[in-house]
Amino acid sequence: MTRIFAFFAVFLSVSFMSLPASAQDNYRIKAGDVVRVEVLEDSSLNRDALVLPDGRISLPMAGSVSASGRTVEQLRNSIRSQLAPNFASDPTVHVALSRLAPPAPASAASAPATDTIYILGEVNNPGAVELEEGTTLLQALAAVGGFSKFAATKRIQLRRTDRSRVERIYNVNYQDILQGKTSIGTTVLASGDVIIVPQRRLFE
Numbered sequence: 001m002t003r004i005f006a007f008f009a010v011f012l013s014v015s016f017m018s019l020p021a022s023a024q025d026n027y028r029i030k031a032g033d034v035v036r037v038e039v040l041e042d043s044s045l046n047r048d049a050l051v052l053p054d055g056r057i058s059l060p061m062a063g064s065v066s067a068s069g070r071t072v073e074q075l076r077n078s079i080r081s082q083l084a085p086n087f088a089s090d091p092t093v094h095v096a097l098s099r100l101a102p103p104a105p106a107s108a109a110s111a112p113a114t115d116t117i118y119i120l121g122e123v124n125n126p127g128a129v130e131l132e133e134g135t136t137l138l139q140a141l142a143a144v145g146g147f148s149k150f151a152a153t154k155r156i157q158l159r160r161t162d163r164s165r166v167e168r169i170y171n172v173n174y175q176d177i178l179q180g181k182t183s184i185g186t187t188v189l190a191s192g193d194v195i196i197v198p199q200r201r202l203f204e
Contacts, residue, residue, distance in 0.1 A: 009072060009118040013097060017031055024037075025154070027072070028068075028069050028071060029051055029067045029068055029069070029070055029071070029072070029075060029097070030055075030068055030069075030101060031051050031052065031053050031054075031055055031072065031101065032050075032051060032066055032100075032101025032102065033049070033051045033067075033097060033099065033100055033101050034048050034049065034050050034076065034097075034098040034099040034100075035048070035049050035051065035057065035067065035072070035095055035096065035097055036048050036049075036050055036094075036095065036096045036097070036098040037057075037059060037093070037094070037095055038078050038093070038094045038095075039083065039091050039092070039093055039094075040091065040092035040093075040094070041087060041091045041092060042091070044060075045059065045060055045061065045083075046111065048098050048099075049162065050069075051067045051068060051191060052099075053067025054068075055069065056068070059078070059079065059082075061072070061082050061083055061086045062079055062082040063082060065078050065079055066078065067083060069134075072095050072096065072097060073095075075095050075163045076093050076094070076095040079093050079095065080093040089204065094193075095124065095138060100116065106138070112132045112133065113132070113133045114131060114132055114133065115130070115131055115132075115133055115135070115190060115191035115192075115193075116128055116129070116130055116191050116192065117129055117130075117131050117135070117140055117189050117191070117192075117193050117194075117195065118192075118193070118194045118195070119140060119141070119144050119194075119195045119197075120161060120195070120196050120197070121151070121196050121197035121198055121199065122142060122148040122150050122151035122152070122197045122198065122199050123141065123144045123145065123146065123147055123149055123197050124145030124147070124148055125144040125145045125153070126144065127144075129143060129144060131143060131189065134188055135188070135189050136185065136187060136188055136189065136193070137147060137158060137172065137184065137185050137186070137189060138177065138183075138185040138186070140189055140195060141195070147174075147197060150199050150200050151197050151198075151200060152197070152198045152199060152200040152201065152204055153158070153174035153175060153197070154173045154174065154175055154204075155173075155195065155198050156172035156173070156174060156197050156198075157169055157170070157171060157172065157194075157196040157198075158170040158172055158184075158187065158193060158194075158195055159193070159194040159195075159196065159197070160190065160192075160193050160194075170184065170187075172184055172185075173202075
């Protein structure tokens with residue numbers, strides 16, 4: 001009877017219907033899945049339980065139960081075992097998959113790592129930007145569309161805070177970069193860096 005109940009509960013789950021019948025019995029629960037737990041002797045325990053990132057679910061009277069890597073039947077046996085001390089005889093426990101964890105985006109594995117860089121002031125598109133790791137100062141300025149017509153390009157600041165929360169300020173003269181007097185434009189940025197392009201003064 002328990003197997004029949006579990007089969008129909010799983011069959012009615014939209015996210016689980018796509019699995020072949022042979023795979024349903026062998027499916028290994030993973031973090032992000034949702035399982036339906038029902039206890040015949042105490043309906044107050046009936047609930048959908050999310051498998052947490054640590055691979056466990058939490059149930060009243062049973063506490064924390066390891067779920068990840070187990071089949072539905074193995075999980076049912078574990079829950080029944082942990083509930084048993086609370087009942088005069090072994091409780092009747094039904095477990096079924098209610099919903100599968102959403103799949104990771106197909107591009108996630110191949111997407112390049114990025115850093116968040118903050119570019120403020122007189123640039124064409126100021127704000128926080130996600131740039132590929134290894135992006136240089138000059139490349140970052142290009143990514144936001146370059147300078148506005150009011151930019152004081154000789155007084156650019158690169159502000160970087162280290163792990164001890166100490167901020168270091170580097171002065172950047174864009175004209176010196178263009179003339180080859182400095183290589184600071186090739187500085188590789190780090191996540192959290194702030195680039196400030198101030199407004200040009202009246203006679204600057």
